[in-house]
Amino acid sequence: MNLKTFRGGIHPPEHKEPTRDLPIEHVPTPKSVVIHLTQAIGAQNQPLVKVGDRVVKGQMIGDVQACPAATVHASITGIVKKIEPAPQSNLKDGMAVFIEADGTDETVYMAPLDAFVCSREEAIKRLRDAGVVGMGGASFPTDVKLAPPADKPIDTIIANGSECEPYLNIDYRTMIESPADVVEGLAIAAHIVGATRAVVAIESNKADAVPVIEREFQQHAHGMHMETVLVATKYPEGGEKMLMKAVTGREVPSKGLPFDIGVICQNVGTLKAIKEAFVDGKPLIERGFTVSGGACKTPKNLYAPIGTVIADLIPDVIQISDDVRKVIFGGPMMGVTVPSLQTPVAKGTSGILFFSAAESKQYEERLCIRCGRCADACPAWLMPMLMNAALDANDANRADAIGLVDCFECGACSYVCPARIPLTQRFKLGKDLLRNQRAKEARHGK
Amino acid sequence: MENKTMKLVLSGAPHFVTGNDIQKTMGMVIIALLPALAGGVYFFGPRALLVTAVSVVSAVAAEFLFRKALRRETHVTDLSAVVTGMLLALILPVSSPLWMAAVGSAFGIVVAKELFGGLGGNFANPALVGRAVLLMSWPAFMTRWSPSLHAAVVDATTTATPLGILKLGGTIADVIKSVGASGKSALYLQMFLGNRAGCIGETSGLLLLLGAAFLVVTRVIDLRTPVAMIAAVFAASWLFGRDPVFSVLAGGILLGAFFMATDYVTTPVTPIGKWAFGIGAGFMTVLIRQLGNFPEGVTYGILLMNVVVPYLDKIIPRKFGFVKPRKVNA
Numbered sequence: 001m002n003l004k005t006f007r008g009g010i011h012p013p014e015h016k017e018p019t020r021d022l023p024i025e026h027v028p029t030p031k032s033v034v035i036h037l038t039q040a041i042g043a044q045n046q047p048l049v050k051v052g053d054r055v056v057k058g059q060m061i062g063d064v065q066a067c068p069a070a071t072v073h074a075s076i077t078g079i080v081k082k083i084e085p086a087p088q089s090n091l092k093d094g095m096a097v098f099i100e101a102d103g104t105d106e107t108v109y110m111a112p113l114d115a116f117v118c119s120r121e122e123a124i125k126r127l128r129d130a131g132v133v134g135m136g137g138a139s140f141p142t143d144v145k146l147a148p149p150a151d152k153p154i155d156t157i158i159a160n161g162s163e164c165e166p167y168l169n170i171d172y173r174t175m176i177e178s179p180a181d182v183v184e185g186l187a188i189a190a191h192i193v194g195a196t197r198a199v200v201a202i203e204s205n206k207a208d209a210v211p212v213i214e215r216e217f218q219q220h221a222h223g224m225h226m227e228t229v230l231v232a233t234k235y236p237e238g239g240e241k242m243l244m245k246a247v248t249g250r251e252v253p254s255k256g257l258p259f260d261i262g263v264i265c266q267n268v269g270t271l272k273a274i275k276e277a278f279v280d281g282k283p284l285i286e287r288g289f290t291v292s293g294g295a296c297k298t299p300k301n302l303y304a305p306i307g308t309v310i311a312d313l314i315p316d317v318i319q320i321s322d323d324v325r326k327v328i329f330g331g332p333m334m335g336v337t338v339p340s341l342q343t344p345v346a347k348g349t350s351g352i353l354f355f356s357a358a359e360s361k362q363y364e365e366r367l368c369i370r371c372g373r374c375a376d377a378c379p380a381w382l383m384p385m386l387m388n389a390a391l392d393a394n395d396a397n398r399a400d401a402i403g404l405v406d407c408f409e410c411g412a413c414s415y416v417c418p419a420r421i422p423l424t425q426r427f428k429l430g431k432d433l434l435r436n437q438r439a440k441e442a443r444h445g446k
Numbered sequence: 447m448e449n450k451t452m453k454l455v456l457s458g459a460p461h462f463v464t465g466n467d468i469q470k471t472m473g474m475v476i477i478a479l480l481p482a483l484a485g486g487v488y489f490f491g492p493r494a495l496l497v498t499a500v501s502v503v504s505a506v507a508a509e510f511l512f513r514k515a516l517r518r519e520t521h522v523t524d525l526s527a528v529v530t531g532m533l534l535a536l537i538l539p540v541s542s543p544l545w546m547a548a549v550g551s552a553f554g555i556v557v558a559k560e561l562f563g564g565l566g567g568n569f570a571n572p573a574l575v576g577r578a579v580l581l582m583s584w585p586a587f588m589t590r591w592s593p594s595l596h597a598a599v600v601d602a603t604t605t606a607t608p609l610g611i612l613k614l615g616g617t618i619a620d621v622i623k624s625v626g627a628s629g630k631s632a633l634y635l636q637m638f639l640g641n642r643a644g645c646i647g648e649t650s651g652l653l654l655l656l657g658a659a660f661l662v663v664t665r666v667i668d669l670r671t672p673v674a675m676i677a678a679v680f681a682a683s684w685l686f687g688r689d690p691v692f693s694v695l696a697g698g699i700l701l702g703a704f705f706m707a708t709d710y711v712t713t714p715v716t717p718i719g720k721w722a723f724g725i726g727a728g729f730m731t732v733l734i735r736q737l738g739n740f741p742e743g744v745t746y747g748i749l750l751m752n753v754v755v756p757y758l759d760k761i762i763p764r765k766f767g768f769v770k771p772r773k774v775n776a
Contacts (some may be wrong), residue, residue: 012462189610226657241766254767325455332462339454355463360455367566371710372668380766386759387717390771403765411460418467419566425458 003204008240008379010412010434012166012235012333014205015292018299019169024177024288026303027060027200027317027369029101033076033307034344036096037062037268039298040070040120040133042229045241047097053080056108059281061097068144070217071131075285076303080103087343088328089336096344110281115188121438123192123278129276129345131284136160136171136267137236137330139348142274146192148259157195158247158265159186161202162238165331167292168351171268173301174288175209178272183216183226185271189279190224193264198226200268201247205233228336236410237332240265242379254406266311269350284347293353295324304345310352311341325360328353330347333411363420374413374423380406384413384423391426395432451499472525474666477546479532479705480658483654486646489594490540494646497547498535503530504548505572513564526565530554533705534575536647536697537745538580541590541770543605550576553646568688570752571712574745581745591643598626607643608696613741618689637695648698649677671713674724682732693732702727702744712752719758 004110022409043066044242049055054095055074068166078101086096113126127143134140159182162398163171176180182200190198198221200213219225229245231237241252243265250261258281266274269288277280285306292299297319304313310327314320327333329349345352374384404427413423486494509527520626531552534551546773554576559568581588606614606620617632625642627633636642640650661667676694683693692726694700707727714723727747734743 010464012464055771178742245766251767251769253769254765256767313541322452324452325458326461327454328461329461333460335459335461337454337456337461340457351471361455362457362462363463364519365561366468369471369566369710370713370715371471372715373466375715381763381767383715383762386762391453402762404767406767409459411462414460416464416466418471420467422458424460428458429635 003230003232005234005237006245006379008200008377008412009234009236009242010377010415011233012415014233015167016169016205017091019021019290019292019301020172021171022299024170024173024301024303027308027313028315029076031098031307031313032078032098032309032312033305034096034309034342035061035072035074035075035307036086036094036346038069038094039072039306039347040067040068042066042070042141042144045069046087047083047095048353049080049083051072051082051374052104054111054345055080055099056106058108058285060131060381062285067140070133070139071129071283071308072142073131073283073313075307076101076106077104077106078085079406081443084250087338087340089343089349090347091336091337091338094291096307097101098110110277112281113278114335115278116191120192123188126277126313127274129283132270132273132277133289133347133356134155134267134282135269135273135347135350136146137348137350137392139346142157142266142270143283145264146189148193148264149292152229152259153262154195154259154260154264156192156197156199156248157186157193158243158263159198159200159266159268160238160240160243161200161206161213161270162243163201163206164233164238165333165335165351166235167353168290168331170288170290170350172206172209172299174269174272175206176212178411179209179212179216179276180220182268183220184279185273185275186226186266187220187222187224188274189264189266189271191193191222195264196225199247200226201231202228203233203237203241204230221312232329235412236379239379239408239410241408248412284415287345287347289345289349290351291318292351292357293328294356295321295354297321306345306347308345309342310345314341320354321356323357324354325357326355328355329332333410333415337393366419366422369419373416373418377412377416379410380408381414382407384427387430388421388423388426391430396432398432399430400434437443447632459775468524468526470517472529474661474664475529475705477534478666479529480645481653481656482536482647482650482701483532485640485650486536486540487588489596489640489649490592492647494540495648496540497540497542497544498532499542501535501538501547502528502531502549505534505551505555508552509560510624512556521564523567527555529680530559530572532758534576536701537573537577537645539588540646541592542587546580546584550580553579566711568711569755570708570749571706574706574752576748577745581740593632593643594641594649596740605643607741608637609735609741612688613638618692621636622752624737627737634691634695637692641708645701645711646699648701651695651700654700654704658700661704661708665717667704668720670717670720671724673708674721675699675703675707675728678725678728682729686732686736688732688736693735697735697742699728699731702731702748706744706748713754713760714755716759716761717763718754718761722758722761723751723755725756728732738756
């Protein structure tokens, strides 16, 4: 079969077998949680609670009157013990609310809201009040994403079931276990933006999810045109821009946004959260994630309150071996290594990987041999080796001319590099260098 | 909590890397050169192997000793020096003095590669630089050709290459006579199989294509440059009134196109650059054959193009998202 895809990309080993067929397991309510006030791209939230307050599961505890930002909520019922900086999976150590459970399972959710009856403004407000963000990893506030400017009409919405990161299976399990929620959420999102075409894009290695999803179209499509599209199993197929190109053939313009081409893409987990925000009135306070890796003795798909500290899951829920060297939040291609097991699960945590010493090998970096594999792998069709050469010469402007800012740091170039050059890292730093140079030029009135 | 003393490593994404490294890539090139080397032994005798061994050992030793002398890390295990040594031997006559092969590959490694920082820093192909220097320094040794052991007509211990016969004013008919072929197509076949005088590894198109096919299938090399170079040789030869098929099969075109013009470090990385490099190298080669002093021009053709690579690398291909804004139907 001729699968839809994009040009470029790589085929890393999938490592999905250990957790592929394991149902999502709900962890017992933790005794305490650490909820960071700011978990999404955007403005810094202010706490809405004080130390000593009793908070109820579902209660909003962090907000700021700014756009974009996403509210945060208590994920367990209990007492606020302290509000102070804590290790965060984005390595920013932001302010967090420490809640100690009081053993009750009281909840305070919002009243259900019929997305197909309420106004657009009400619907957007609901998404904001529920603190829904993109759960594939980027944590972009969903209320902002589903409210594109009026002059940018949306005709297509894509449910992202591609999950191209190795090891991770949480999106796949969500599709298999909660297909009705995913399709209902897709219908709601499509209705909010006025899309006429709703597509569930699934990688070919998860083809068995296709009939499961299609079965729900009858009941949950709300009269909308829905279809599934099988896309090639390739990294980064689940990258928003790549998936849009594969499904619609349209390219998000450089420095532009998806709504410039009339498309919106939402992770399937996010769609489930959208459904819950409307149908159940439940804010985004829990999420699923895959736990795996060579140093993880108990690969699993888990469902836990946001703010659950990994250390608290060990050893009752997760067992890790002594030779663990890396703890990665997210997948192995774009995930972030954290320095401490005291790091809590965040809204954007799609996986937690424990890598052994053998999996954490460091390599000697060699000079670029210009083999061109990075350019073949680059889904943005850049020339990483030339950008690297320009940055070696501290010439950020030259690197930019080649395409530095069009790099979205998927890691494909670093993965294929036979000289073991950390290209992706170099480009992250290069973007800082470019910003600094531009700022300097601006100051000197250039 | 357990593992209180656990040491966690922090590193930037990705946390995954392919198993393919420089050593494996160079290993593939070595494998791809083996058919041509075997052909060299078949057509010119076991001395071909001796010349190759000396050239390889000299290249590896030169790299190792140079880096040791500079107290830098040695990288001979990446096998790139082995490739350079092999390539140089394959473009030498089988009668080359062993000391000359050693000097050529050591010169290529030290002057063309290590002085520029080692693998990745060089701007010119070390094997070709080695050959160019030998050709200028000891032209007599570099143009002393032995006939193929399987030649139909052998009337001397030395002979001329097909291109050499043309340079001395001969015609294709003279070449046909020299290999004892029955006609033009029989000549083409003899040349394609490699049954002619020439450098150790350049004569057999068949064996070179075999190795090249391996590199193409394993995606080590890109076909753009060799295709462009061969096409340019064909076209330019035709323009100059030379037999185009003969021109492609003669000399070192196929070896140069598939194994030298595809050298990663010294050729363009941009797609248009690759086409331009191939066309330029092919055209320069024919110009040298037609107008120059030497019968063959592949070495200088490619070296000349090596110099302009930084310019060819400025031709950046279209990036994702650089399309005209789409009209959205409201």
